[in-house]
Amino acid sequence: MLARVRASFDRQGMMATLGVQVTAVEPGRVEMSLRHDDRFTQQHGFLHAGAVASVLDTACGYAAFSVMPPEAAVLTVSYTINLLAPAAGERFTITGDVVRAGRTLVVCRGEAFADDDKRPFAVMQATMTAVYGKPGISG
Amino acid sequence: MLARVRASFDRQGMMATLGVQVTAVEPGRVEMSLRHDDRFTQQHGFLHAGAVASVLDTACGYAAFSVMPPEAAVLTVSYTINLLAPAAGERFTITGDVVRAGRTLVVCRGEAFADDDKRPFAVMQATMTAVYGKPGISG
Amino acid sequence: MLARVRASFDRQGMMATLGVQVTAVEPGRVEMSLRHDDRFTQQHGFLHAGAVASVLDTACGYAAFSVMPPEAAVLTVSYTINLLAPAAGERFTITGDVVRAGRTLVVCRGEAFADDDKRPFAVMQATMTAVYGKPGISG
Amino acid sequence: MLARVRASFDRQGMMATLGVQVTAVEPGRVEMSLRHDDRFTQQHGFLHAGAVASVLDTACGYAAFSVMPPEAAVLTVSYTINLLAPAAGERFTITGDVVRAGRTLVVCRGEAFADDDKRPFAVMQATMTAVYGKPGISG
Numbered sequence: 001m002l003a004r005v006r007a008s009f010d011r012q013g014m015m016a017t018l019g020v021q022v023t024a025v026e027p028g029r030v031e032m033s034l035r036h037d038d039r040f041t042q043q044h045g046f047l048h049a050g051a052v053a054s055v056l057d058t059a060c061g062y063a064a065f066s067v068m069p070p071e072a073a074v075l076t077v078s079y080t081i082n083l084l085a086p087a088a089g090e091r092f093t094i095t096g097d098v099v100r101a102g103r104t105l106v107v108c109r110g111e112a113f114a115d116d117d118k119r120p121f122a123v124m125q126a127t128m129t130a131v132y133g134k135p136g137i138s139g
Numbered sequence: 140m141l142a143r144v145r146a147s148f149d150r151q152g153m154m155a156t157l158g159v160q161v162t163a164v165e166p167g168r169v170e171m172s173l174r175h176d177d178r179f180t181q182q183h184g185f186l187h188a189g190a191v192a193s194v195l196d197t198a199c200g201y202a203a204f205s206v207m208p209p210e211a212a213v214l215t216v217s218y219t220i221n222l223l224a225p226a227a228g229e230r231f232t233i234t235g236d237v238v239r240a241g242r243t244l245v246v247c248r249g250e251a252f253a254d255d256d257k258r259p260f261a262v263m264q265a266t267m268t269a270v271y272g273k274p275g276i277s278g
Numbered sequence: 279m280l281a282r283v284r285a286s287f288d289r290q291g292m293m294a295t296l297g298v299q300v301t302a303v304e305p306g307r308v309e310m311s312l313r314h315d316d317r318f319t320q321q322h323g324f325l326h327a328g329a330v331a332s333v334l335d336t337a338c339g340y341a342a343f344s345v346m347p348p349e350a351a352v353l354t355v356s357y358t359i360n361l362l363a364p365a366a367g368e369r370f371t372i373t374g375d376v377v378r379a380g381r382t383l384v385v386c387r388g389e390a391f392a393d394d395d396k397r398p399f400a401v402m403q404a405t406m407t408a409v410y411g412k413p414g415i416s417g
Numbered sequence: 418m419l420a421r422v423r424a425s426f427d428r429q430g431m432m433a434t435l436g437v438q439v440t441a442v443e444p445g446r447v448e449m450s451l452r453h454d455d456r457f458t459q460q461h462g463f464l465h466a467g468a469v470a471s472v473l474d475t476a477c478g479y480a481a482f483s484v485m486p487p488e489a490a491v492l493t494v495s496y497t498i499n500l501l502a503p504a505a506g507e508r509f510t511i512t513g514d515v516v517r518a519g520r521t522l523v524v525c526r527g528e529a530f531a532d533d534d535k536r537p538f539a540v541m542q543a544t545m546t547a548v549y550g551k552p553g554i555s556g
Contacts, residue, residue, distance in 0.1 A: 013180035014187035041152035043278050048153035049215050050196055054189020076188050077383060078221040078405055080358055080497035080542055082524045083214070084517040100501040100536055104382075105355060105407075107499045107540065109526075119517055123524065125497055125542040127356055127405065129383075139182050216522060217544055219358035219403055219497055221385045223378040239362040239397055243521075244494060244546075246360045246401065248387075258378055262385065264358055264403040266495055266544065268522075291458035292465035319430035320475075321556050326431035327493050328471020335467055336459075354466050358497040417460050 004070065005062045008139035020055055028098035030062040036090050047087035056081065056110035056124040059096030064106035064128035067098055072130035073137045079126035087121060089114030104130050144201045147278035159194055167237035169201040175229050186226035195220065195249035195263040198235030203245035203267035206237055211269035212276045218265035226260060228253030243269050282348065283340045286417035298333055306376035308340040314368050325365035334359065334388035334402040337374030342384035342406035345376055350408035351415045357404035365399060367392030382408050421487065422479050425556035437472055445515040447479040453507050464504035473498065473527035473541040476513030481523035481545035484515055489547035490554045496543035504538060506531030521547050
């Protein structure tokens with residue numbers, strides 16, 4: 001399972017561009033880290049919500065993928081993100097956890113933390129889907 | 140108003156990095172465009188949902204900003220994105236429209252279109268807030 | 279299709295209790311109406327968001343159902359509702375529209391209007407799913 | 418604080434009609450219970466998502482209210498609900514927890530459980546707002 005997550009993650013140009021690291025993977029839970037980078041800021045100089053959302057979405061996606069059958073690919077159906085405070089900090093820790101997995105749909109929660117703050121500055125509720133046998137869609 | 144939107148947009152490192160263009164601004168409505176770029180893909184080679192969401196969020200944010208008083212800054216409170224199909228295409232058109240503006244909260248809708256497809260491949264419902272008099276938060 | 283929507287709607291205890299009327303059904307679009315009722319208020323005397331959400335969810339569900347194959351049942355996967363103003367009024371018009379229908383998932387938008395106000399006081403973005411061959415789940 | 422929550426709750430016609438009980442209130446957390454009732458079913462005979470959402474919304478609202486200043490009233494800005502399984506059961510336990518409280522906006526999470534199932538069948542991510550000095554809006 002870990003190998004499948006890593007292989008799929010490594011194919012994501014977006015994660016390489018953002019400089020995201022996978023720091024932990026277990027069944028139903030993925031943790032990633034991201035650093036502040038001026039290339040990905042919004043107008044006030046904080047990290048853009050879109051960068052944070054990209055990593056939250058990816059962490060939730062692989063948390064879901066980690067509990068899917070080996071032949072499944074994962075796609076995001078939808079997510080809701082709440083931004084509780086600006087993404088102010090140097091290093092961000094992003095987690096994705098499976099809340100409940102159905103046959104095809106898996107619901108996850110994500111949280112984003114700045115530096116040593118124990119309170120999340122962003123939270124996500126996401127719906128992921130398992131996809132089977134679609135040409136060009138694996139992992 | 141147009142000058143305020145442009146000035147704020149030009150300060151976003153994320154928009155420059157993604158290569159986003161502002162193609163139209165009017166009160167309550169903003170349109171942007173984005174091209175496919177292998178630096179921003181997900182694992183199946185399509186544009187990452189996070190790239191699309193970043194631009195949808197930004198288009199909705201400036202649509203809200205365009206109807207706020209000149210002294211207001213804009214921040215995203217939350218958004219929900221549905222991904223109706225993979226972001227497959229060369230050029231993506233992204234729109235943000237104000238649904239209804241309150242005193243501080245403004246609700247917007249965003250849509251993303253690939254090439255000449257008239258059906259959106261992603262839709263967003265977003266809540267934006269006006270911020271006043273916060274040090275370091277303008278535009 | 280109209281008969282299937284009506285038959286399913288008539289089995290909903292919740293819609294009867296709320297006194298909801300189906301005022302229009304066409305492929306991909308459903309309109310319902312609801313009256314103010316002190317049995318369904320929140321603490322300030324306005325109609326409870328939950329009553330409005332129930333009808334928006336139902337309108338979106340049947341809009342989705344109206345474009346599904348006859349053997350499909352419909353279930354709500356998730357929805358996001360924004361409450362733009364209190365539900366103040368005597369008569370509420372609630373619409374559900376299909377944004378895009380996939381093989382199993384259908385994304386819809388809902389809007390709620392009070393009396394003659396042309397601006398919605400609540401909007402919804404909903405994900406519906408078609409269900410096939412589950413015992414006890416039809417319509 | 419407990420008295421304020423109770424007084425506000427007791428003014429909600431919707432909660433009385435649904436037969437909801439407040440089973441626990443502490444700062445930042447509220448628990449409620451709800452019984453199956455044929456008056457509030459959807460077309461397959463399960464409790465309607467709208468009934469569940471009404472109670473989740475209310476539990477989140479009072480969780481937020483419990484950490485607001487005494488002079489604040491609480492209103493729902495938006496919420497996202499995921500329905501992970503049908504609301505099948507006799508007795509439902511619904512919780513609302515504050516994730517993080519800002520000056521005016523408070524983000525909460527809700528969970529709904531059926532009978533003795535430890536896995537939630539519905540989860541909510543909600544944005545609440547404190548309202549001050551609006552005529553007719555208190556509690």
